[in-house]
Amino acid sequence: MSFYQALPKVELHAHLNTSISTTTMEKLIQQKPHLNIQHNMTAIRKGQKRTMDECFEMFKVIHQLTVSIEDIFMVAKEVIKEFAADGVKYLELRSTPREESTTGMTKKSYVEAILEAIKQCKREGVDIDVKFLLSIDRRHGPVVAMETVKLAEEFFASTDGLVVGVDLSGDPAVEHAKNYIAPLQAARNIGLKLAVHMAEIPHQNEEVEMFLGLPPDRIGHGTFLHPEVGGSEYLVDIIIKHQIPIELCLTSNLKGQTVSSYDQHHFKYWYNRGHSCVICTDGKGAFASDLSQEYQIAETTFNLSKAQIWDISYQSINHIFAPVSVKSDLKRLWKDLKPGLFNQYELQIA
Numbered sequence: 001m002s003f004y005q006a007l008p009k010v011e012l013h014a015h016l017n018t019s020i021s022t023t024t025m026e027k028l029i030q031q032k033p034h035l036n037i038q039h040n041m042t043a044i045r046k047g048q049k050r051t052m053d054e055c056f057e058m059f060k061v062i063h064q065l066t067v068s069i070e071d072i073f074m075v076a077k078e079v080i081k082e083f084a085a086d087g088v089k090y091l092e093l094r095s096t097p098r099e100e101s102t103t104g105m106t107k108k109s110y111v112e113a114i115l116e117a118i119k120q121c122k123r124e125g126v127d128i129d130v131k132f133l134l135s136i137d138r139r140h141g142p143v144v145a146m147e148t149v150k151l152a153e154e155f156f157a158s159t160d161g162l163v164v165g166v167d168l169s170g171d172p173a174v175e176h177a178k179n180y181i182a183p184l185q186a187a188r189n190i191g192l193k194l195a196v197h198m199a200e201i202p203h204q205n206e207e208v209e210m211f212l213g214l215p216p217d218r219i220g221h222g223t224f225l226h227p228e229v230g231g232s233e234y235l236v237d238i239i240i241k242h243q244i245p246i247e248l249c250l251t252s253n254l255k256g257q258t259v260s261s262y263d264q265h266h267f268k269y270w271y272n273r274g275h276s277c278v279i280c281t282d283g284k285g286a287f288a289s290d291l292s293q294e295y296q297i298a299e300t301t302f303n304l305s306k307a308q309i310w311d312i313s314y315q316s317i318n319h320i321f322a323p324v325s326v327k328s329d330l331k332r333l334w335k336d337l338k339p340g341l342f343n344q345y346e347l348q349i350a
């Protein structure tokens with residue numbers, strides 16, 4: 001096991017359907033041979049790249065393979081176990097509730113299947129704490145967004161802390177932020193936390209400013225926020241003033257070509273400003289990575305020390321959506337694990 005796998009980690013930006021591993025994907029492909037889907041249609045392998053449009057086409061292909069509650073339950077369980085095996089101790093999984101007339105899957109049963117997978121992993125003793133965010137897909141418009149918030153509210157009330165928030169995601173090139181402010185505000189009023197994909201593509205300063213007015217509890221990607229890439233000092237100031245953590249997904253951005261190389265990744269900008277950065281995978285299946293690999297890439301690309309890597313992981317605990325008691329438990333766990341880990345890899349404890 002590498003240092004990065006042994007490092008306890010939290011994963012805060014993982015879409016269920018883009019987190020499906022090669023092994024699980026092969027099972028799904030075999031179960032549905034009539035679809036004639038090849039694995040290279042569901043993942044971007046090492047050295048390959050796609051445009052953002054191609055990424056969203058790829059997600060549609062993946063969705064064809066997960067159409068029943070059995071599929072959803074199975075992929076959720078596998079994804080959770082894989083994160084646990086990679087040393088993730090706390091995971092916030094997110095997914096867009098989907099209905100499917102051919103199988104009778106409803107949005108409600110979709111969410112229930114994921115929550116059941118989370119509970120079953122817990123009963124089986126899988127060493128990971130998992131929470132769930134309902135995703136709003138910005139392709140589907142404000143009416144569906146409000147329905148998703150209502151559904152989130154029901155589960156928020158009935159699941160004793162499993163559902164912690166909502167996410168706004170989907171193709172950033174479609175629809176406009178203004179349509180999603182009201183649903184996001186409604187979610188906030190219920191007590192749900194907000195994770196918002198923002199500035200994933202350039203020239204969206206106006207909608208970014210609107211989102212920041214909420215403000216969200218965490219920002220997804222934030223690739224084009226700072227002045228050097230067409231954002232602005234004004235936007236940066238708001239983010240710093242509100243201390244809004246940013247979920248950074250290095251390989252996803254590289255393979256989706258919104259960032260030209262690892263060393264050009266905006267991790268550098270935000271980290272050097274001392275701003276809260278959380279390293280995440282986005283979709284460990286579709287982008288063919290895992291969280292330990294993302295930490296390793298951050299270390300080598302930005303010349304970080306193992307102590308700095310440890311701190312990024314430890315500080316990420318502050319940005320989880322679960323309550324303070326969960327944060328304290330995780331911090332205690334990290335502190336318990338640190339001496340053994342640093343000893344094993346012959347590192348100095350700062």
Ligand SMILES: CNc1ncnc2c1ncn2[C@@H]1O[C@H](COP(=O)(O)O)[C@@H](O)[C@H]1O
Pocket residue numbers: 015016017018055059094095096097135137169170171172197200252256282283
């Ligand atoms: C690459 N950057 C990204 N930007 C925006 N949204 C993304 C995304 N990657 C994934 N999604 C969102 O997550 C869905 C797939 O997982 P779920 O079916 O919800 O589990 C996609 O359809 C899209 O809405």
Ligand SMILES: [Zn+2]
Pocket residue numbers: 013015169197220282
């Ligand atoms: Zn995402």
